[in-house]
Amino acid sequence: MYILLALVGACVLGIAVHYLIGGRELRGVALAPAIATAVSAIVYTGLQWAGVGEDSVWLWLASVLGAVLVAALATAGLTAARRRADVHKRAALGI
Template sequence: MYILLALVGACALGIAVHFLIADRELRGVVLAPAIATAASAILYTGLQWLGVGEDSIWLWVASVLGAVAIAAVGTLAITALRKRSDATARTALGI
């Protein structure tokens, strides 16, 4: 059940990531929160399988803040790819 706390925290901070990164019109509103939530689930589960207990601060730091960092990097990368793709399409169309 504690995984839900990590997932909700990562999702909420993922929403903040969406609004803090520029060019919001180039991506969907759920991209950053979805990446943060998925990364949080993977990190939390992986650390639990490795034997890190729920009372360890590193489980929570990695599964919440680590997931937000992954979401920020992923969102920046996808936004950059979208900008490059749009520029290529504009030059191909002669706009």
């Protein structure tokens, strides 16, 4: 059941990432929270299988803050890729 705490925390911080990174009009509102939640689930489960206990601070730091860091990097990268694609399409259309 503790995994739910990690998932909710990562999702909430993923929402904050969405609003902190510019270019919100270029991506969906659920992108950053979805990435953060998925990464948090994978990391938490992986560390649990590796034998890290629920009382370990490393489990929580990796599964919550690590997931948010990955979500921030992925969101920034996808937003930059979308900007580049839009520039190329505008140039191809002569806009």
